[in-house]
Amino acid sequence: MVTGASRGIGLAVVRTLTGEGVRVVGAARTVTAELKDAGAVPVAVDLSTPEGCAELVQRALAELGGIDLLVNNAGGGDHFTAAGFLTADDEIWERSWALNFFAPVRLIRAALPSLIERRGAIVNVSSIGARNATGPIDYATAKAALNTLGKALAAEFGPRGVRVNTVSPGPTRxxxxxxxxxxxxxxxxxxxxxxxxxxxxxxxxxxxxxxxxVEPGEVADLIAFLGSDLAASVHGADYVIDGGALKTV
The missing domain is CATH 1.10.1220 (Arc Repressor Mutant)
Known part of the structure; x- marks a missing residue:
């Protein structure tokens, strides 16, 4: 199950996974022709609401019979604004956190019973902005919270067979x-x-x-690796893929 699947990184992930023979449910607010052509089961849904998240997981379970991999990619996108702290009102903060943080929380919570049963994997797509505080402040702080969520979930559910990892792209085409x-x-x-x-x-x-x-396909390849058995011993990691932009250790 891949969110934010209609374009960019999400669409690249869908194409990579379906190219490997994986059955994919691809979620987006608007289903594009590109998503339909990628071979996924497209689902139009608003993940900024609790109802939308519940609907998506129910649809994925019905279509796939279970969930082996959850890629939380939806975020930023149409909600990205250049507003600074003093001009970012509560509506901007709430909208950003609803999509970038609470949507993954809700999707993971709903999908975990199936992921535990199938010893599956979760990949959260964050950003180097969570580390170097670049980009819109509402977005960067939500992604920092997502990073911490990934670490906490890896510690709690790794012993139950679910791997949780994070991918943090830098500026991507x-x-x-x-x-x-x-x-x-x-x-x-x-x-x-x-x-x-x-x-x-x-x-x-x-x-x-x-x-x-960074090219979307490069990020997609990394996500596919983390979702595969090749990464069986990778738990709670945050993989930076940014062309060397982040200089901190």
């Missing part, structure tokens, strides 16, 4: 950066730049040693 109405466009406008010029400079500003944005 997704609509967040490239859409004309996305976060990248907001940042470009604040600096009086054209979007294409702004995005081209992101790797250098972020310190990405590769000189380019």
């Amino acid at each position: 997704t609509p967040v950066w490239e859409d004309p109405d996305g976060y990248g466009a907001q940042q470009a406008a604040l600096g009086g730049q054209e979007l294409a010029d702004y995005v081209a400079r992101v790797p250098a500003r972020s310190g990405q040693l590769t000189g380019r944005l």
